[in-house]
Amino acid sequence: MSILEGALLGLLQGLAEFLPISSSGHLNLFQALLNTQLDNQLLFNILLHVGTLIAVAVVFWKDWLAMIAHPIKNRTLVLLFVASLPALIAKIVFDKQLDYVETHNTFLGICFLATGAMLILTQIFSKRQEAAGREKQQVGFLEAIVMGCLQAVGMLPGVSRSGSTIFGGVCARVDREAAAKFSFMMSAPAIVGGLLSEGKDALETGIVFGNDLPAIIVGMVVAAIVGYLSIRFFLKLIGKASLNGFALYVTLLGILVIVLQAMGILTDPPAAEAVSIALQGIG
Numbered sequence: 001m002s003i004l005e006g007a008l009l010g011l012l013q014g015l016a017e018f019l020p021i022s023s024s025g026h027l028n029l030f031q032a033l034l035n036t037q038l039d040n041q042l043l044f045n046i047l048l049h050v051g052t053l054i055a056v057a058v059v060f061w062k063d064w065l066a067m068i069a070h071p072i073k074n075r076t077l078v079l080l081f082v083a084s085l086p087a088l089i090a091k092i093v094f095d096k097q098l099d100y101v102e103t104h105n106t107f108l109g110i111c112f113l114a115t116g117a118m119l120i121l122t123q124i125f126s127k128r129q130e131a132a133g134r135e136k137q138q139v140g141f142l143e144a145i146v147m148g149c150l151q152a153v154g155m156l157p158g159v160s161r162s163g164s165t166i167f168g169g170v171c172a173r174v175d176r177e178a179a180a181k182f183s184f185m186m187s188a189p190a191i192v193g194g195l196l197s198e199g200k201d202a203l204e205t206g207i208v209f210g211n212d213l214p215a216i217i218v219g220m221v222v223a224a225i226v227g228y229l230s231i232r233f234f235l236k237l238i239g240k241a242s243l244n245g246f247a248l249y250v251t252l253l254g255i256l257v258i259v260l261q262a263m264g265i266l267t268d269p270p271a272a273e274a275v276s277i278a279l280q281g282i283g
Helices: 003-016 023-033 041-059 061-069 076-093 095-103 108-132 141-153 161-171 176-205 210-238 244-262 270-282
Strands: none
Touching: 003 023, 003 041, 003 210, 023 041, 023 095, 023 108, 041 061, 041 176, 041 210, 061 076, 076 095, 076 141, 076 176, 108 161, 108 244, 141 161, 141 176, 161 176, 176 210
8 A cells, every 4th residue: 555545544534534425434445446455454443443533632732631520520421431331332343344334345335325414314303303492402311322222233344323413312302502512522542442452362363464554544644734724624514514515425325436346347346255254264
């Protein structure tokens, strides 16, 4: 993988992790189109997520400090733990299946379409709740569980994690700004959990970066910088602008992916074959 490819994938990760368009879906799509050669696709994607984790830590540093300084008085830390449970359970129960889906593009187009549908529903529900004056300004335990369940759905490439969790928050009658902030903070334990899981597997099988290391480092740095800017941008946008533009984009992208797959132009990235063989050996 070249440094330019690493920078491009880092740019996609930084943009798509916080804009509701699916970072994992875009990474899979462009890795396939660019025919990116990687020894460990899952670990590389997780390391790009570490870049966006840095962005979350920087943007919300005051919130993190408040949670650490007052872990009992500040409920956010407990709520983040509760919200992380559904995805953790899904990872434990469907580990091999998720590894397969994360490195194969079979359902990528369908998942992009699902993201578009959720964004449209988010726009409709939030407008209705705002007009009725039923919006909540804070996330509670019930809202955290609902958003956590949607985060588990967001583990599928093509389903936006931020888009699905914001949709879950709005379904639980949380206003879009509060849902977006909590959604972004939810990404931190999810990324740390993914890093520990994939890092453990990589250590057991042996971490091999080879000549990819410079490109990976560049990708992480770009993902951190672009992720920071994306969070700032989307937090200002979410309360004022419509999500229909994002919905239209991922819907058209989903249709395009399905067409490219039908034509045989879009296939799985090279690393997927190795992962598929490994999973068959485990099964």
